[in-house]
Amino acid sequence: MEITSNPTQNEIKRAAKALKDGHLVAFPTETVYGLGADATNEKAISRIYSVKGRPTNHPLIVHISSIGQLHKWAIDIPDYAIKLAKKFWPGPMTLILKRSDLAKDYVTGGQDNVALRVPNQPVALSLLSEFELLGGQGVAAPSANKFGAVSPTSAKAVKDEIGNLLKIEDLILDGGQSLVGIESTIIDCTKGGPTVLRPGAITYKMIKGLLGYIKNEKYAQIRVSGQFKSHYSPKAIVLLDTKPEPGDGFIAQAEILTPTGVIRLATPIDIDMFARDLYAALRLGDDKNLSRIVVYTPEGDGLSAAIRDRLEKAKSK
Numbered sequence: 001m002e003i004t005s006n007p008t009q010n011e012i013k014r015a016a017k018a019l020k021d022g023h024l025v026a027f028p029t030e031t032v033y034g035l036g037a038d039a040t041n042e043k044a045i046s047r048i049y050s051v052k053g054r055p056t057n058h059p060l061i062v063h064i065s066s067i068g069q070l071h072k073w074a075i076d077i078p079d080y081a082i083k084l085a086k087k088f089w090p091g092p093m094t095l096i097l098k099r100s101d102l103a104k105d106y107v108t109g110g111q112d113n114v115a116l117r118v119p120n121q122p123v124a125l126s127l128l129s130e131f132e133l134l135g136g137q138g139v140a141a142p143s144a145n146k147f148g149a150v151s152p153t154s155a156k157a158v159k160d161e162i163g164n165l166l167k168i169e170d171l172i173l174d175g176g177q178s179l180v181g182i183e184s185t186i187i188d189c190t191k192g193g194p195t196v197l198r199p200g201a202i203t204y205k206m207i208k209g210l211l212g213y214i215k216n217e218k219y220a221q222i223r224v225s226g227q228f229k230s231h232y233s234p235k236a237i238v239l240l241d242t243k244p245e246p247g248d249g250f251i252a253q254a255e256i257l258t259p260t261g262v263i264r265l266a267t268p269i270d271i272d273m274f275a276r277d278l279y280a281a282l283r284l285g286d287d288k289n290l291s292r293i294v295v296y297t298p299e300g301d302g303l304s305a306a307i308r309d310r311l312e313k314a315k316s317k
């Protein structure tokens with residue numbers, strides 16, 4: 001496994017070829033780093049599951065270079081989904097659509113629908129275009145972390161997470177820090193109207209602003225949406241909105257001072273920075289072998305709600 005920093009066009013071409021040959025390529029996106037494989041290669045996909053230690057009924061997101069590729073993977077696409085794609089792609093949004101024959105059970109977890117995204121990151125877009133030039137159809141990529149752990153937002157975090165499980169022919173492309181920092185908004189477009197399954201940087205307000213409505217708006221008010229017991233979790237115990245003790249790690253917005261003896265892990269000055277730096281800060285806590293990390297959660301809707309969603313899942317129960 002090789003890490004290629006700020007890859008040139010030729011290096012990206014080589015990575016596209018590696019994908020086509022059935023190898024894994026971890027690559028940057030604006031949300032988090034993905035662990036990519038040819039979405040039509042069952043053997044390559046099975047390696048994603050074994051590297052991540054992820055149950056095979058958990059479906060993968062197929063990444064494509066543009067909205068033009070959408071019809072290869074999806075059928076019966078509702079008008080509102082096209083509107084969303086035109087407005088927010090490339091960007092931190094994943095659409096769930098009825099699958100075409102190309103989307104096999106090994107990508108969709110046996111479901112009749114498929115998740116699709118056009119990421120907004122130059123290395124990712126270039127990789128996807130080069131892959132399509134080689135005859136590729138799309139790149140299946142979950143976040144490049146072990147199942148249940150914190151998503152990586154840098155190439156180094158990918159290496160720390162799964163580097164030892166990658167083979168010599170696999171690659172990691174380093175495109176710098178992920179600028180959004182939390183995973184894409186997932187919108188189910190198979191239920192007669194847009195239904196947000198995972199909140200993210202494309203917010204309820206933005207979706208409603210474009211379409212005039214959203215199906216599960218009530219859900220937007222819910223603070224907790226934990227599906228799995230531990231997800232997005234560092235090794236340290238994560239505590240929310242309680243007073244940190246000396247020796248604890250601490251993540252809070254800049255205006256909140258660090259109590260004596262507490263180890264500050266991030267000092268975001270606004271919500272965008274909070275999202276961008278959160279996962280790196282949780283990882284830093286683990287690197288420092290801290291046993292507890294206290295986070296003061298941001299208030300409000302939009303990206304703040306998405307941050308709280310992840311932290312509620314990371315929280316030690």
Ligand code: TXA
Binds near residue numbers: 117142144184
């Ligand atoms: O920002 C992101 O979405 C990143 C980057 C790499 O694109 N990817 C990502 O993938 O977060 P992953 O696999 O870590 O999370 C995708 C989530 C999973 O919880 C999966 O169950 C859900 O999307 N998902 C995928 N396909 C689905 C489908 N057809 N129906 C419902 N949920 C689906």
Ligand code: MG
Binds near residue numbers: 142151
């Ligand atoms: Mg993930």
